[in-house]
Amino acid sequence: MTKRKIEIMDTTLRDGEQTSGVSFSISDKLTITQLLIEELQVDRVEIASARVSEGEFEAVKAVMEWAESNGYTEKIEVLSFVDNGVSIDWMVNAGVRVQNLLTKGSLNHLTYQLKKTPEQHFSEIAQVIKVSHDKNIETNVYLEDWSNGMRSSREYVLQYLDFLATQPIKRVLLPDTLGILTPSETFDFISLLRSKYPKLHFDFHAHNDYDLGTANVLEAVKAGANGLHLTVNGMGERAGNAPLASAVAVINDFLPEVEINLIESSIYKVSKLVETFSRVRIPANKPIVGDNVFTQTAGIHADGDNKKNLYFNDLLPERFGRKRKYALGKTSGKANIEKNLQELGLKLNDDDLKRVTQRVIELGDKKETVTQEDLPYIISDVLDSKLYEEKVVVESYVLTNSKGLRPSATISVCIEGKLIETNAQGDGQFDAFMNALSKVYDEKNLTLPKLIDYAVRIAPGSDSDALCETIITWETENKTFITRGLDSDQTVSAIKSAQKMLNII
Template sequence: MSLDSRHIQLMDTTLRDGEQTQGVAFTPTEKVSIAKALLQFLRVDRIEVASARVSEGEREAVSEINQWARQEGFADRVEVLGFVDHTRSVDWIKSTGGKVINLLAKGSEKHCREQLGKTLEQHSADVLQTITYAHEQGLKVNIYLEDWSNGYQDSRDYVYGLVDRLQHSRVSHFMLPDTLGVMAPDEVFASLNDMCQRYPELQFDFHPHNDYGLATANVMAAVRAGVRAVHCTINCLGERAGNASLAEVAVVLRDKMGMQLAIDESHLVRISNMVENFSGKRIADNAPIVGADVFTQTAGIHADGDQKGGLYKTRLGPERFSRTRSYALGKMSGKASLKKNLEQLEVNLSEEDQKKVLARIVSLGDSKQTITTDDLPFIIADVLESKSYQHIKLLACSINSGLDLQSTVSLRVKVRGDKHQATGAGSGGFDAFIDAISKVMAKYDFTLPKLADFEIRIPKGGHASALTESVITWDCGNELRKTRGVHVNQVFAGILATLKLINIQLHEMECGQTIGKAK
């Protein structure tokens, strides 16, 4: 079979090897949920769900997974790691309704000699004894050659000798792990190509680790060498630097090597999120395929290129993974980025209003790295209701607050061209600001109206980093007035709303209009 037409099996070991990640321990219910998602929705070829004889909780989870798998026709695709202990691992797996044992043998002479204190002949005999018993109990047998990468490098004769003794024992998959993640792609290709050429009748799997950040590249080398099955985990979970990312491996094998895969890519992100939540291990926002930001264009020039002809799009389109492309708003934004977001909101703004909104976005970008589409309605409302009055301008403001301590404010403002400094104290940051700004405005015979209402909002479903909108209702005597402020910091959102009210009233004073005074 030619390289370009091969089907590559993906075996997911998130629930076994991935659970060796520091601090990760899935509950039985979580294990069952992940197993079902991997087989039923993502459609991986095989899953490795546990190690035998670990705990009663593990037995419970594996039993439930196997019961479900039998009902759905997946029984032979659920695998459990077992040990060279003759009957014990086999009996444990059998008691859970399991059909496949992945037997852990010593793939390096050093491990065999120093950890077991046995010769190749003695260890081989033990392995064959366990294999024979597993077959008698109706189990399918795969075998891991633990630390194979070091074993192959240090003592190939040992590796060849072990495989020679096991090759006729009806082992379905010989699984070759780079247990400590020490190999580079050229080493992977040379060693696996040798194994595939030397034993053309055997089915080899490659099990990489990511210690050098080469796991995905090593998978490519393994497939090029003739391997037909590779092991991965969701979100790179695994001991130390983790295993190969299933999302990365799947996409690379399809796009860069033309391999045939069974998985349904549209479920990659959903299952990544599930594992992220259950494991408590957060993935980076820029993690390939599944990261929060990987389909977000930040630079305005990229948004412009997409607007004019899809110039910055590749085969890794978001729709392929049931995602959407977004255009981040911030200090690097251009009008194309804004237009893309306005289209998503179905909002039409004039060119002049777009310029005002974009200027506000760029200004906010200095204090908030990115602004989301959810933040945008706050900014639009704030800008469109704003007048360009600059009677008062905040130059600097420092707020100090503490638990069970009075808050203090130190500020500098410019009022009608004159600069003033003031300090204030209060029960909170905003209260302290009101105290300070009132001292400045008293010099202009100006008294702030009383607050009738004070609202703080963030966008629906917003995160802790979302923009904050403050809407203040002021009692101006003969009328109620509302002003709005938008900022990443909720206290400063209230401050901006207050300055807007002062600007409006100072403008009215200059125009000779009567204004309401605080009572």
């Protein structure tokens, strides 16, 4: 069976740039255009609006010079206006060969914004199309507010399309400008136009005000739309446009009779680049491209993945150039830990695995972030604790560090069931802690080992809230040994390391 081809037009650089606070530079626009066409292989890219600014002109000119030298001029489009040829001159000077002419798709817009009759509007549009044709510029026509037009002034929309069917244009672009359509309306409206105008090429342009953008895209294609307008990361005015990643996944998975050229494995790379250039963060739970969407958190899910991939669906991360992750935290089970250990090339026996799992859960309960890179430190910490019986416990402590005063520590230590409390000052919080500890051991006529090395490290690539491992080297008359402490707070991890020392001696 021959599949029906759907064109994908990306409008991140035009409609997506209307996201509040976003402005792409010349180099941004050029780089993103190159990626969209050569990496993602979208069919067309709408890169700008005519007449906006001198900077926009220079950006379009740079993109068109690149497109000309690489044979992509027909893939680059610019929004233009019915303005007595001003937009056309602007495009000719910039080297543009395809215009998307903005016109009125509802009687309300025509009557109250332009204050013109349909006949006046159509006459002016015909003149723009003729001049564009004479200047070798291909024309697509936007019906702004088309969705409201279909609801409230359908006769006008059909009258307008009757006129456009007589014009030398390539595509009719149908925007849901205010994002008001339901999926059933989208299907019904486009089905009606498809049956009445079988020779016209219709693009559908969805906005996401009700979070129905992707659903409406699906129904538009089912109804016979020939093309779709999408944006990377769903960028756009207000709630944004239909997101490219979701729309492509939905079409590929649910409409087997349809074909799109776009390369799925490049979606994530382009998405992250646009995030960087736009400075608009991708929500962690955004389908396909969000940080969390391929992360299993619950231990039962990781266990199910080990047993015939019970929690997999068709949205496999590898399709989009990504990998599945297994979160570490309070809902982690042994299966989560095992999955992460496999990634690191590590294996533990059942007893050690249980102990490591319990430690990860404890850390998660304290709302501490645990990453795969932390696991070797946690394993080291847990396995160290098996080497001795815990007879000494630092029950509580108060550490102070104030401007103009020496740091101090008040501690309570339980030694073989007896609680001892004392305080001391020092050159730093941990030094004050160790001085207080020395006072406790002096009272018992015991000598503490000498601290001869103190090292702190966090996992490579970690953030400021990462787990911190403090490694302390101690020396007695008879031996030198090392203890490790693990916590998100550097001083606390040092105290934990010192407690291990107390039990070893």
